[in-house]
Amino acid sequence: EAGVAQSPRYKIIEKRQSVAFWCNPISGHATLYWYQQILGQGPKLLIQFQNNGVVDDSQLPKDRFSAERLKGVDSTLKIQPAKLEDSAVYLCASSRGAGETQYFGPGTRLLVL
Amino acid sequence: ILNVEQSPQSLHVQEGDSTNFTCSFPSSNFYALHWYRWETAKSPEALFVMTLNGDEKKKGRISATLNTKEGYSYLYIKGSQPEDSATYLCALRDNAGNMLTFGGGTRLMVKP
Numbered sequence: 488e489a490g491v492a493q494s495p496r497y498k499i500i501e502k503r504q505s506v507a508f509w510c511n512p513i514s515g516h517a518t519l520y521w522y523q524q525i526l527g528q529g530p531k532l533l534i535q536f537q538n539n540g541v542v543d544d545s546q547l548p549k550d551r552f553s554a555e556r557l558k559g560v561d562s563t564l565k566i567q568p569a570k571l572e573d574s575a576v577y578l579c580a581s582s583r584g585a586g587e588t589q590y591f592g593p594g595t596r597l598l599v600l
Numbered sequence: 601i602l603n604v605e606q607s608p609q610s611l612h613v614q615e616g617d618s619t620n621f622t623c624s625f626p627s628s629n630f631y632a633l634h635w636y637r638w639e640t641a642k643s644p645e646a647l648f649v650m651t652l653n654g655d656e657k658k659k660g661r662i663s664a665t666l667n668t669k670e671g672y673s674y675l676y677i678k679g680s681q682p683e684d685s686a687t688y689l690c691a692l693r694d695n696a697g698n699m700l701t702f703g704g705g706t707r708l709m710v711k712p
Contacts, residue, residue, distance in 0.1 A: 529691070532699055543698065578644070588646055
């Protein structure tokens with residue numbers, strides 16, 4: 488089966504610009520996760536969706552980050568406006584259901600100048 | 601939020617060496633411990649899931665153990681190969697079964 492797809496793979500922007508990332512989970516996976524991985528640290532969960540509803544967004548900086556999964560399949564994560572400290576790898580993962588093995592995409596590497 | 605630490609942060613070994621690294625956690629109040637391998641420019645790949653004290657899992661030359669009483673898990677690689685070069689991530693899944701909390705990873709580089 489096809490894995491989790493993400494695009495773009497790399498993005499360079501200047502601070503205060505906006506950026507969006509896209510994720511297509513494994514077919515049939517109800518749960519979708521976005522993680523932020525800053526260099527030298529482990530991935531940190533930003534938001535978890537169950538179908539098109541948000542389960543946990545407690546660590547999402549909501550003043551500048553937003554995410555949606557309108558039809559319960561694909562998801563987008565947006566940063567507006569970006570700051571230097573947002574430079575990171577943004578990983579998307581999906582699982583059949585909450586609590587099941589998570590499968591990761593290759594990530595989007597964001598550099599904010 | 602669960603606390604997970606990994607050591608060392610990075611490790612250089614020669615091809616053929618065996619190596620191990622540690623994932624430590626102060627509390628046994630979690631549902632499962634996961635190990636992932638993350639090669640550069642690829643997706644993190646699930647290696648093992650362990651839930652019980654004393655669990656041991658093996659996949660080829662890689663194995664892992666879990667000691668929940670003393671708060672650690674070891675990942676062993678026997679006879680390291682250059683293709684083992686990657687970042688190895690440990691993560692705890694909370695008792696609600698949803699959230700993964702990752703350690704900072706151990707970056708392994710195997711020299712031919």
